[in-house]
Amino acid sequence: MIRWALVALVVGIFGTPADGVAQATRERLDNGLTILVRENAVAPVVAVSLLVTMGTRWEEPSNAGISNFVHAVMVRGTAKRSGAQLAEAIAALGGKISATGEVDYSEIRASALSRFWRELLGFTAELALEPKLAPGEVGGERDWLVGRIQKRRDSAPARAFDEFFATLYGAHPYALQVLGTPQSLGRIDHAALVAWYRRFYRSERMTLAVSGHVAAAEVLAEARRLFGRLERGGSFTEPLRPAPVNPGTRRAFEQPAQQAQILVGGIAPSLDHPDHAAVKVLSTILGGGMAGRLFVELRDKRGLAYTASAYYDPVREPGALVLYLGTTPQNATKAEEALLQEVERVRTEPVGANELSRAKGYLLGRYAMDRRTNERLAWYLAFYEVEGVGQDYAERYRRAVEAVASADVLRVARQYLGTLTTVVLRPR
Amino acid sequence: MWRPDRRAPAANGAVLVVLLLLAGCATVVGLRHGAVPKPAREVLPNGVVLIVQEHRASDVVALQLWMRMGGRDEAASELGLAHYIEHMLFKGTPTRPPGSIDTLVEGFGGASNAFTSYDTTHYDFVVPAAHVRGGIELLADLAVNASFPPGEIDNEKKVVFEEMNLIEDDPEKFLLRRLYEVSYSPHPYGRPLLGQREFIQKLTRDQLARFYRKHFVPRNMVLVVVGAVEPAQMRPLVDATFGRIAAAPPAPREAPAAPALDRTRRADVRRAEKQAYLGLAWRTAPTGNEDIYAVDLLTYILGDSPSSRLNQTVREQLRIVATIDAGYGAFEQAGLVTVTARLEPADLERAEAAILDVIRKVRAEGVTEAERQRALITAESSYAFDIETAEGLAKTYGQAETTWTLDNELGYLSRLRGITATQIQAVARKYFGDDNYARVRFVPEGASP
Numbered sequence: 001m002i003r004w005a006l007v008a009l010v011v012g013i014f015g016t017p018a019d020g021v022a023q024a025t026r027e028r029l030d031n032g033l034t035i036l037v038r039e040n041a042v043a044p045v046v047a048v049s050l051l052v053t054m055g056t057r058w059e060e061p062s063n064a065g066i067s068n069f070v071h072a073v074m075v076r077g078t079a080k081r082s083g084a085q086l087a088e089a090i091a092a093l094g095g096k097i098s099a100t101g102e103v104d105y106s107e108i109r110a111s112a113l114s115r116f117w118r119e120l121l122g123f124t125a126e127l128a129l130e131p132k133l134a135p136g137e138v139g140g141e142r143d144w145l146v147g148r149i150q151k152r153r154d155s156a157p158a159r160a161f162d163e164f165f166a167t168l169y170g171a172h173p174y175a176l177q178v179l180g181t182p183q184s185l186g187r188i189d190h191a192a193l194v195a196w197y198r199r200f201y202r203s204e205r206m207t208l209a210v211s212g213h214v215a216a217a218e219v220l221a222e223a224r225r226l227f228g229r230l231e232r233g234g235s236f237t238e239p240l241r242p243a244p245v246n247p248g249t250r251r252a253f254e255q256p257a258q259q260a261q262i263l264v265g266g267i268a269p270s271l272d273h274p275d276h277a278a279v280k281v282l283s284t285i286l287g288g289g290m291a292g293r294l295f296v297e298l299r300d301k302r303g304l305a306y307t308a309s310a311y312y313d314p315v316r317e318p319g320a321l322v323l324y325l326g327t328t329p330q331n332a333t334k335a336e337e338a339l340l341q342e343v344e345r346v347r348t349e350p351v352g353a354n355e356l357s358r359a360k361g362y363l364l365g366r367y368a369m370d371r372r373t374n375e376r377l378a379w380y381l382a383f384y385e386v387e388g389v390g391q392d393y394a395e396r397y398r399r400a401v402e403a404v405a406s407a408d409v410l411r412v413a414r415q416y417l418g419t420l421t422t423v424v425l426r427p428r
Numbered sequence: 429m430w431r432p433d434r435r436a437p438a439a440n441g442a443v444l445v446v447l448l449l450l451a452g453c454a455t456v457v458g459l460r461h462g463a464v465p466k467p468a469r470e471v472l473p474n475g476v477v478l479i480v481q482e483h484r485a486s487d488v489v490a491l492q493l494w495m496r497m498g499g500r501d502e503a504a505s506e507l508g509l510a511h512y513i514e515h516m517l518f519k520g521t522p523t524r525p526p527g528s529i530d531t532l533v534e535g536f537g538g539a540s541n542a543f544t545s546y547d548t549t550h551y552d553f554v555v556p557a558a559h560v561r562g563g564i565e566l567l568a569d570l571a572v573n574a575s576f577p578p579g580e581i582d583n584e585k586k587v588v589f590e591e592m593n594l595i596e597d598d599p600e601k602f603l604l605r606r607l608y609e610v611s612y613s614p615h616p617y618g619r620p621l622l623g624q625r626e627f628i629q630k631l632t633r634d635q636l637a638r639f640y641r642k643h644f645v646p647r648n649m650v651l652v653v654v655g656a657v658e659p660a661q662m663r664p665l666v667d668a669t670f671g672r673i674a675a676a677p678p679a680p681r682e683a684p685a686a687p688a689l690d691r692t693r694r695a696d697v698r699r700a701e702k703q704a705y706l707g708l709a710w711r712t713a714p715t716g717n718e719d720i721y722a723v724d725l726l727t728y729i730l731g732d733s734p735s736s737r738l739n740q741t742v743r744e745q746l747r748i749v750a751t752i753d754a755g756y757g758a759f760e761q762a763g764l765v766t767v768t769a770r771l772e773p774a775d776l777e778r779a780e781a782a783i784l785d786v787i788r789k790v791r792a793e794g795v796t797e798a799e800r801q802r803a804l805i806t807a808e809s810s811y812a813f814d815i816e817t818a819e820g821l822a823k824t825y826g827q828a829e830t831t832w833t834l835d836n837e838l839g840y841l842s843r844l845r846g847i848t849a850t851q852i853q854a855v856a857r858k859y860f861g862d863d864n865y866a867r868v869r870f871v872p873e874g875a876s877p
Contacts, residue, residue: 042485042816043485043812043813043815043816044812045809045812045813045816083734083744084734084735084740084744087733087734087735087739088735088802090735091733091734091735091802091805091806092798092801092802092805093805093809094805094806094808094809094810094812095809096733111813112809113805113808113809113812140747144750147703147750147770147772148750150701150702150703151701151703151750151770153702154599154700154701154702154703155597155598156597157597255700256700257597257700258593258594258596258597259590259593259594259597288534289530289534289539290518290530290534290540291527291530291531291534291535296527296530299587300526300527300580300583301583302583303582303583303584303585303586303587304586305590306586306587306590306591306593306594307590307594326590326594327590328586328589328590328593331586354531354535357535358531358534358535361534361535361536361537362534362535362537364537365534365536365537365538365539365556366537366539368486368537369488369539369554372485372486372816372817373813373816373817374816
């Protein structure tokens with residue numbers, strides 16, 4: 001059964017660094033690059049997250065997937081070594097390194113045994129600043145990515161989510177898939193990849209975060225040495241992006257599968273919006289954990305769905321609140337009706353104190369549990385930086401969640417679940 | 429992305445990975461700082477084993493109840509019961525009505541999880557350290573007082589059917605499941621852990637309760653406590669809960685032999701996906717067998733990372749697969765090394781031949797010292813990342829105690845270090861032949877393999 005992520009920590013102790021986990025050290029280099037280091041003696045490991053503000057947010061349908069494509073070619077080799085040599089060198093550190101494009105950023109992430117932190121940082125810098133981007137690698141990586149797109153299309157849940165975001169976001173780039181499409185990748189040539197890399201890989205667009213069993217001063221000095229020589233990239237004009245307008249439509253389509261997929265939702269606030277915490281609580285009340293309403297009512301009580309959850313991921317521009325069911329084709333109609341009843345209920349009846357308290361405990365517990373491994377700690381450090389919300393965000397978020405009242409939940413439910421977009425995928 | 433992938437089917441809708449071979453030890457030579465202390469192991473008078481370790485990575489405690497019972501303990505008339513119990517246990521006890529357990533645990537920011545495998549099942553909580561007493565009381569209550577409310581049993585059937593659909597929709601999970609089926613049938617390791625639809629449909633509360641009473645006895649129970657606790661304070665809590673469970677003899681466990689593999693163990697499955705999947709499996713060492721160390725290193729060398737042989741040859745040089753991985757599933761009665769790949773249907777034959785070539789070369793020429801070293805570092809690293817969280821460490825202990833021994837687990841990395849390249853080549857010769865493997869292929873409809 002799905003007993004999802006392992007979560008804990010009481011609300012009261014949330015935000016308190018654990019034994020051995022120090023506050024992060026932050027430094028902005030003269031060239032604009034930000035470095036964050038957190039010392040964490042929990043295990044003999046180190047993790048690095050290098051985020052660059054480059055992703056689907058800056059893409060268009062014609063070049064969708066280019067940020068991720070660039071990273072796929074980057075890991076094929078640097079000025080100093082081939083992709084195979086890089087893989088071998090990283091494996092010798094007990095490590096791993098990978099690079100992907102995401103929505104609001106792209107990431108090079110690496111981790112290894114902490115005694116190799118210096119080597120790991122060196123390989124990260126080499127990959128970021130001296131990728132070979134060889135013309136001969138483009139075709140092979142394109143084929144590989146097209147294979148992944150195909151795999152994603154074959155997966156009913158992934159396909160349903162992609163269709164949902166495309167429908168909900170319309171002309172906004174959040175409608176695009178991070179992987180792109182076979183057509184868009186087919187149009188992107190070597191020159192376009194190099195130009196895209198040069199446009200975004202600039203010191204002032206980069207944030208380097210390190211977390212692990214390391215000494216912050218040593219890491220800072222090494223990071224300065226590796227990244228300090230980079231020159232500023234100069235001015236950058238942000239493209240204008242149309243505000244997404246929830247179309248409130250319902251789309252149904254078919255593909256071979258055992259399970260039916262039902263997604264219902266709307267446009268929701270961005271990460272730094274005053275309503276963010278209240279919508280997170282709303283999302284948790286509906287679909288957070290096994291005591292969430294969708295799980296209890298639709299799965300536990302009525303057996304109408306196997307998967308019953310809600311998603312509301314933090315992003316820079318308007319987010320999406322998605323209620324999601326995976327169920328048998330026979331139950332699909334009933335399940336969708338029941339889901340809409342739950343939406344109606346949360347928009348009309350105030351949430352009780354116990355339920356509100358459970359949701360907050362779950363939400364903050366999950367959040368705290370997610371910030372324990374060094375990989376996640378490094379990512380969070382860099383993420384809050386590139387999202388521009390500041391390193392005190394975690395604490396502000398905790399306070400904001402605790403302050404959410406029943407009336408706030410009712411208000412945001414009415415506001416953000418008033419117009420609903422629906423995508424249904426039925427097995428063929 | 430490239431963590432070891434010791435894979436085998438497990439019944440849990442969320443994540444498939446059951447850690448089968450325990451890459452770890454608690455006194456890792458490579459730990460320069462803050463080496464993890466040894467866990468305390470005690471046996472209560474009624475047979476419950478208690479393993480406790482202080483771990484202050486954060487202010488939480490992982491509580492895991494491991495049962496020496498899993499899918500392999502089901503009789504032919506009980507298929508799927510171990511997993512069904514896993515679903516039903518959280519539904520309540522006489523003092524805890526349906527729904528109250530999830531609300532309680534989630535309300536104080538904790539979480540629960542449960543897994544069924546062939547040799548074991550386990551029930552996990554992660555809770556704030558302040559709630560350790562409540563957590564242990566809850567686990568002990570679930571261990572003997574589950575009430576299996578009749579209405580809940582019927583509802584849960586639909587959920588289990590959905591879980592079956594979900595696995596079938598995921599080509600990678602389903603490939604592994606079919607590969608185990610083809611490799612082991614009729615041995616219990618070849619059964620689907622979720623059982624068969626027809627049987628689950630007719631399942632009664634009596635059957636469930638009988639199975640529960642037969643297997644949930646103290647001598648089958650291992651309680652693992654890892655987290656921000658004082659170890660000395662745990663025994664009294666456990667004495668007052670698990671210690672009060674009446675002693676009873678566990679049901680005897682059967683040990684049928686796993687069948688030998690040959691070219692008759694083949695299955696081609698037509699699937700809706702556009703890409704093909706290939707899975708090959710060789711019978712190797714079970715837990716408790718001395719060969720596991722060398723087989724584990726060999727698996728790392730073959731297919732664990734981008735620098736592994738299969739990746740470098742079949743993916744990078746020949747470019748005939750999109751992904752390729754090797755995994756080692758070591759169980760008490762048998763082990764299996766699997767190689768799985770995603771590829772174009774036209775390349776199925778070539779890829780299989782290429783995989784066999786890679787293995788043939790290891791048999792003929794052995795592995796290099798650099799490869800052996802990399803495999804060791806990978807094992808050390810895998811363990812170091814596992815112990816970042818209390819639940820990760822608890823899991824290595826629970827798995828070891830139920831399917832192997834805690835001491836073997838604690839000495840694992842140092843044993844690995846003693847394995848030579850010659851020994852790795854020897855297990856390649858002993859277990860990996862040109863004919864003694866099972867094969868499952870997923871072929872897109874309309875394509876010819």
